[in-house]
Amino acid sequence: MFQEGKIKSYHEDRGFGFIQIEKESKDLFFHIKDFPNKNVPPKIGENLKFIIVEDAGKFKAANIVRLDLKVSEPAEQNNLRYRNIEGKVSSRDKKKSSWLNSKIITVLGLIIILGLSILVYKKYQEYQAQKQQKLEELMIAQQQIVAEQRAVHGELPELGLSEKGKKNLENVQENVEQALPVSSSSSEQFKCDGREHCSQMKSYEEALFFIRNCPNTKMDGDGDGIPCESQFR
Incomplete structure (x- = not known):
């Protein structure tokens, strides 16, 4: 048989309280686990409807109905909870998306740097090959000049070359020095x-x-x- 009463006290940290029943001198024990809509905590003075049952030799309230709690409140609380969950999920998705974008940008940056490094290395190799080719051409020109001088003056010592030959050799040497300092x-x-x-x-x-x-x-x-x-x- 259902009876009615009001919440007289509630210890939130311990999860239990007492109900004052009209025309009864002794208050009735209740536990939060027997409450519907636990997301809305019990309030002192709240009207309840319940039955009295015996548990381990003591009486307590069971099948509790909260008379003052509006029907819309649980739905609003649930909607709020769902919105909070959706907000957390959305926040996690945004963080995950931001992390992925950051990783993609980092990988692309490394690929670009690697490509530029390879390009610079190839240009350097081409420059070295051109410089070596120029040096070889200058050395061939120098040998031709020496051969011409010897053909004109015969088997003379190197110091016996003409002033013109020396000047030509100096010019060639200067070019060689510029090509390979x-x-x-x-x-x-x-x-x-x-x-x-x-x-x-x-x-x-x-x-x-x-x-x-x-x-x-x-x-x-x-x-x-x-x-x-x-x-x-």
Whole structure:
């Protein structure tokens, strides 16, 4: 049999309270687990309809009906909850989408950087090949000039070349130096240490450094600026 009463007290942190029943001196115990619409907490003074049952030797309220709670309230609470859930889901989707976009942009950036690096490397290789080709052409021109001078003057020492020949050789040497200058790394690698002869040189670049920077070298007998021709050419 249903009875009616009002909530007299409620301990929210412990989930239980007591109901005051009219014409009854003793209050009736209730637990939140027996309440419908638990998302709306019980309020002191709220009218209830219930039946009294015995549980573990004690009486309590069961099948509780909340008389003051409007029918629309649960639906509104549920709608609010659903909106909150949808908002959280939407927020997660936005964060996930933003993360994916960031990853895609990063990958595209790396691909672009890699492509530019490959392009620059190819251009550098082409430049080195052109420089080497120019050097070889200049060396061939120098050899032709030396051959012409020797054909005119016979088997003369290198120092016996004509002034015109020397000037031509100087021009060729100047072009060679412009095409393949001694790098700063070579200058740091080599140093004047008293060596004077071609037999003491390990490379053409080392010999070139010595005749340009070190005194008393004996590696350019014809004075054309090209050291150790018979050894490295």
